[in-house]
Amino acid sequence: MTSLAPPPAAQAFEPVIGLEIHAQLLTATKIFCGCSTQFGAPPNTHVCPVCLGLPGALPVLNGEAVTFAAKVGHALGCTVHPTSIFARKNYFYPDLPKGYQISQYERPLATDGGVTYEEGGTTRRIGIIRVHLEEDAGKSLHEGFPDSDTRTYLDFNRSGVPLIEIVTHPDLRSAAEAGAFFSRLRAILVAIGVNDGNMEEGSLRCDANVSVRAAGAQGFGVKAEIKNLNSFRHVHRAIEYEIERQVSLLRKGTRIVAETRLWDVGAGRTTSMRSKEEAHDYRYFPEPDLPPLELDPARIEEIRRTLPELPDARRQRFISQYALPEYDAALLTQSSALADYFEATAAAATNAKAASNWIMGDLTRKMNELGVEIGQARVAMPPDALGGLIRLVDSGRISSPIAKEVFEKMYGSGRAAADVVEGEGLAQIDDHAAVEAAVWEVLAAHPGPAAQYRAGRTQTFGFLVGQVMKATRGKAKPTLVNDLMRRALESPEGTR
Amino acid sequence: MTGFKPTYGRVSRYGLLAFASSLDQIGPIATTTSDVAIALRVISGPDNRDSTSVRDEVPDFHAELTGSLRGVRVGVPRALLAQGVEPGVGTAFDAAITLLQDQGATIVDIALPHSGHAIAVYYLLATAEASSNLARYDGVRYGYRTAQAPDGVARMYERTRGEGFGPEVKRRIMLGTYVLSAGYYDAYYLKAQQVRTLIRNDYADAFDRVDLIALPTSPTAAFKLGERTADPLQMYLADVFTVGVNLAGLPAISVPCGFSDDRLPVGLQLIGRALEETTVLRAADAYERITDWHLQSP
Numbered sequence: 056m057t058s059l060a061p062p063p064a065a066q067a068f069e070p071v072i073g074l075e076i077h078a079q080l081l082t083a084t085k086i087f088c089g090c091s092t093q094f095g096a097p098p099n100t101h102v103c104p105v106c107l108g109l110p111g112a113l114p115v116l117n118g119e120a121v122t123f124a125a126k127v128g129h130a131l132g133c134t135v136h137p138t139s140i141f142a143r144k145n146y147f148y149p150d151l152p153k154g155y156q157i158s159q160y161e162r163p164l165a166t167d168g169g170v171t172y173e174e175g176g177t178t179r180r181i182g183i184i185r186v187h188l189e190e191d192a193g194k195s196l197h198e199g200f201p202d203s204d205t206r207t208y209l210d211f212n213r214s215g216v217p218l219i220e221i222v223t224h225p226d227l228r229s230a231a232e233a234g235a236f237f238s239r240l241r242a243i244l245v246a247i248g249v250n251d252g253n254m255e256e257g258s259l260r261c262d263a264n265v266s267v268r269a270a271g272a273q274g275f276g277v278k279a280e281i282k283n284l285n286s287f288r289h290v291h292r293a294i295e296y297e298i299e300r301q302v303s304l305l306r307k308g309t310r311i312v313a314e315t316r317l318w319d320v321g322a323g324r325t326t327s328m329r330s331k332e333e334a335h336d337y338r339y340f341p342e343p344d345l346p347p348l349e350l351d352p353a354r355i356e357e358i359r360r361t362l363p364e365l366p367d368a369r370r371q372r373f374i375s376q377y378a379l380p381e382y383d384a385a386l387l388t389q390s391s392a393l394a395d396y397f398e399a400t401a402a403a404a405t406n407a408k409a410a411s412n413w414i415m416g417d418l419t420r421k422m423n424e425l426g427v428e429i430g431q432a433r434v435a436m437p438p439d440a441l442g443g444l445i446r447l448v449d450s451g452r453i454s455s456p457i458a459k460e461v462f463e464k465m466y467g468s469g470r471a472a473a474d475v476v477e478g479e480g481l482a483q484i485d486d487h488a489a490v491e492a493a494v495w496e497v498l499a500a501h502p503g504p505a506a507q508y509r510a511g512r513t514q515t516f517g518f519l520v521g522q523v524m525k526a527t528r529g530k531a532k533p534t535l536v537n538d539l540m541r542r543a544l545e546s547p548e549g550t551r
Numbered sequence: 552m553t554g555f556k557p558t559y560g561r562v563s564r565y566g567l568l569a570f571a572s573s574l575d576q577i578g579p580i581a582t583t584t585s586d587v588a589i590a591l592r593v594i595s596g597p598d599n600r601d602s603t604s605v606r607d608e609v610p611d612f613h614a615e616l617t618g619s620l621r622g623v624r625v626g627v628p629r630a631l632l633a634q635g636v637e638p639g640v641g642t643a644f645d646a647a648i649t650l651l652q653d654q655g656a657t658i659v660d661i662a663l664p665h666s667g668h669a670i671a672v673y674y675l676l677a678t679a680e681a682s683s684n685l686a687r688y689d690g691v692r693y694g695y696r697t698a699q700a701p702d703g704v705a706r707m708y709e710r711t712r713g714e715g716f717g718p719e720v721k722r723r724i725m726l727g728t729y730v731l732s733a734g735y736y737d738a739y740y741l742k743a744q745q746v747r748t749l750i751r752n753d754y755a756d757a758f759d760r761v762d763l764i765a766l767p768t769s770p771t772a773a774f775k776l777g778e779r780t781a782d783p784l785q786m787y788l789a790d791v792f793t794v795g796v797n798l799a800g801l802p803a804i805s806v807p808c809g810f811s812d813d814r815l816p817v818g819l820q821l822i823g824r825a826l827e828e829t830t831v832l833r834a835a836d837a838y839e840r841i842t843d844w845h846l847q848s849p
Contacts, residue, residue: 107692108687108692109693110568110569110687111564111565111566111567111568111569112565113564113565113600113601113602114602115599115600115601115602116602143683145682145683145686145731147686147689147708149689149691149704152687152691152692153686153687154683154685154686154687154689155683155686205701207704209691209692336732336733338682338683338728338731338732338733338736339731339736340679340680340683340731340736340740343571343572343573343603343680344569344572344602344603345602345603346602346603
């Protein structure tokens with residue numbers, strides 16, 4: 056790492072950013088024992104001698120965690136190695152019960168990958184250095200107890216929850232790009248079913264290595280590692296702040312110090328946590344309690360072959376298979392659950408674009424209104440039900456405005472679209488005589504606008520049609536109303 | 552006493568307070584080899600809770616004690632015995648070898664060329680692992696905690712560990728911490744691992760030619776408690792003939808084979824191939840059948 060001489064004040068700077076992402080794996084049990092990984096249980100109820108680090112307890116590797124980590128390796132384009140080695144990372148901290156964390160160091164599970172994608176018309180590739188398996192630590196509770204000013208409480212439910220650490224190359228060039236990449240990575244982890252993407256509960260966490268250099272320079276500036284970035288907004292804001300801080304220091308001719316910094320959410324700035332000199336010496340060495348992790352190459356290949364479709368590929372497929380606009384495809388593939396919902400609805404409706412419109416429109420509005428996720432919405436409005444509604448519109452049984460009313464009545468009620476239409480008498484009136492009668496009634500009730508139309512002020516047409524729709528409670532078939540109204544107005548006055 | 556160390560992984564370490572995880576192995580200590588064989592069968596076998604436990608089936612060790620030494624090839628690393636062995640120990644050991652030969656064993660001179668490094672390798676690796684294994688005794692969750700008023704977690708660690716550990720344990724923790732430190736890892740820990748492989752290979756080569764290897768258990772009779780604490784290197788030298796077995800993960804037994812000039816017990820050590828506990832126990836039992844050292848008191 057070269058430390059650059061401070062360039063002149065006017066010079067442009069280029070940020071260089073790399074991310075380290077920790078993601079909890081969605082296994083039912085912990086990585087080295089049989090305790091549950093469930094979040095939110097009362098403190099210290101999902102614990103045993105192994106994850107409490109009691110003397111004499113030994114780790115036994117959870118095979119599912121290995122499979123999940125290998126999936127991540129493949130999804131990020133890495134080489135998944137047939138042999139990897141667990142290592143002990145030694146440091147003292149009260150929530151680290153053994154005094155070391157079992158991780159992987161010199162020989163991680165997967166290395167040398169990258170995520171390639173299109174962004175604003177250019178192709179970007181963010182390199183992945185490594186993906187390795189490790190265990191999470193417990194949680195220190197510094198707040199929330201009557202004696203929290205003098206005591207820290209410890210909850211070991213999280214101790215031993217399987218994590219993967221993903222380390223990127225310093226290929227990111229702006230805070231926005233880092234935030235967008237992190238979001239893309241999250242979508243991948245969620246799509247392949249290894250992580251729940253829940254940053255609030257800490258199941259997805261991010262540290263950022265940030266440095267700046269003179270634009271166009273080849274070497275790297277001195278970097279700061281920013282910890283505790285637990286939302287996309289924080290990733291973006293913290294990196295933005297850090298870039299500005301480093302640039303302003305360099306402009307003043309001050310050297311950057313290699314250090315670990317903490318993102319202070321409240322103050323909106325990063326503060327120094329420890330310098331490089333104070334950095335831990337983790338004294339890594341191979342974990343003698345676990346043999347090398349051996350994966351049969353055939354098994355590695357099987358994991359790769361059975362990997363679910365990744366978000367990017369699915370987006371492309373939505374465009375080609377369903378002829379959806381780029382915008383729709385991107386929106387619908389933001390989560391696998393939403394994309395699954397779309398595909399099921401499109402199949403039931405036999406009209407993909409209509410399904411997309413309903414999901415992005417009324418369903419999303421409803422979800423926002425109720426504050427629910429797609430999982431709950433799917434229960435309240437199953438894809439078959441929404442598909443049925445769309446078919447009624449497409450077949451002309453109901454009008455679009457009526458469909459919205461039917462949608463409201465269906466949501467959460469378990470009723471099929473046809474039932475609602477039938478039960479509430481909402482079927483479209485396409486009976487020629489009935490509509491014509493309504494037209495004449497409106498003309499009789501509103502002689503003024505009718506006369507104005509006939510006198511050439513044709514803009515009253517809309518009003519008159521509206522009155523017919525109102526009189527039929529929206530059920531009259533709009534094309535028929537238009538047609539009959541025009542004919543009535545253009546026929547010799549008063550003749551039917 | 553007759554003491555036995557099984558093959559690494561033969562007996563589960565689950566529940567054993569770890570000192571040096573890659574070396575630790577539980578074994579019975581009894582009055583006779585016969586008793587050892589009975590106890591060993593009970594405690595041996597695969598354990599899903601210990602990932603280093605071996606899957607192999609456990610023989611009925613006791614049923615294999617035939618009393619016969621006929622045709623057994625016993626290797627003696629003569630060059631290793633040339634220096635540092637106390638005369639009384641040497642005499643008792645030689646007499647034991649002669650007896651084995653009389654009973655039909657073939658004595659073969661073998662070499663264990665890297666054994667001179669065994670003590671250094673052992674104390675680098677064992678202390679490295681111990682420094683990590685003993686980190687959990689930090690006063691946070693269980694065990695001793697300083698009685699001093701709390702003034703921060705770092706001071707609590709320092710006091711708890713400073714007060715709770717004895718001098719030999721502290722020495723090993725510090726040595727182990729040092730050999731794992733950035734900048735020293737390659738020169739000490741990594742080098743020691745490489746030499747460990749060479750030592751393991753020495754044994755493998757020897758076992759191409761012999762069924763057992765015989766050595767005194769210790770080069771000297773027992774020293775007085777506390778006598779060598781001022782010179783730990785001298786103290787560690789007592790382990791010169793046993794640490795190699797540990798590093799190679801092999802089964803070995805120590806049976807009484809006489810007394811030194813001061814009437815202190817001398818042990819005969821027999822080492823076998825990995826998972827061939829039966830060969831070791833059969834020879835030791837045969838030896839005990841024709842001697843009564845194991846029944847005598849100093």
